[in-house]
Amino acid sequence: MEVKVLDINGKDTGRKVQLSDSVFAIEPNNHAIYLDVKQYLANQRQGTHKAKERNEVAGSTRKIKKQKGTGTARAGSVKSPVFVGGGRIFGPRPRNYSFKLNKNLKRLARKSALSLKAKENNLVVVEDFTFDAPNTKNFINVLKALGLDNKKSLFVLGAANNNVYLSSRNLKSSSVVTNSELSTYTILNNNSLVLLEGAVEGIEANLSK
Template sequence: MELQVYRLDGSATERTVTLDPAVFGIEPNDHVLWLDVKRIEANRRQGTHKVKNRAENAHSTRKLYRQKGTGYARAGDAKSPIRRGGGTAHGPQPRSYALKVNRKVQRLARRSALSYKARAGAIRVIEDFTFEQPSTRRLQEVLAAHGLSGRKVLLLTVQHDATLHLSSRNLPKVRVMEARNASTRELLDAQVLLLQEGAVEVLHRLLRPAIPVAA
């Protein structure tokens, strides 16, 4: 698949880039996509939830009233989970929600996400660029020139660009990041992928499957 390379003002250049079908043209694997997104979401959880059980509750261990003869159900101390202010039975405790997914599966998930975007025509290639200083207005003008105003855009750069990152920080639907750091979740979440010309080769180099060696 070949895509036209565009200038900042939205006009087309004479150049095109060829998307490697092994990265942008595979049959997407929905189960692998689900696994990788589940891993990403799980790893974002802090797992710091905590309640006190009856052993940690600061109440006296005195028996509240005698065992028999009161007409009430028998009761122990005030730490009992059935008492107001008592400890919590089987409550949440700090834990890690981290999930592990093989790297090959993660790469397959990213290739599947890119293939979905390519199939939907949601990938646009722009020439490599940067700003001399952060400018949200200028980045808005670039997006408007490409008809992307108001859409969720993921701009993938060749390398970290602090100026572009700062320019996008006040745009809630725009995110700028290095192509090598884009996760499956971020690729799927964007409505349009805006790739710098050099970022295409970065994705090819990173995600192209190894060619089996002939015997």
């Protein structure tokens, strides 16, 4: 599929870039997308939650009342889960939520996400650009020129560019990644996907293996 290349002023440069149909025009696999997003979110979890059980709660170990004759249930410890301040039954313990996925499945998920963006006309290709120094105002001007100032957008660079990255860092509605950092979650978590011309070749190389 052919997509026109825009400049940072939002104007057509007269050039077109050929996007691989095997990456940007496949039939999206929703289950692959689901699994990849699920893994991404699971990997963000710290898993440090912890509740004290009865053997970890501070308290006396003496028997709090006699066994028989009180007319109430037997009780041997104030640390019992049935009492206020006692331990918790089957409370959460530290654990690792991450799980593995097949590389081919993750590759399919990313191609499916890119194809969805292309199908919905939410994918734009812009010629490579940079700034002389980090400047948020310059980045905002680029967003306005592309009509993305009121949309959540993801810019994909061909290589790391510190000035462009730092210029976008203060903006909640926009983020910048390199083609090697691209994930299914970041693609779908933004309304518009902006590919710099130099990133296209890298994306296709990574996903065509």
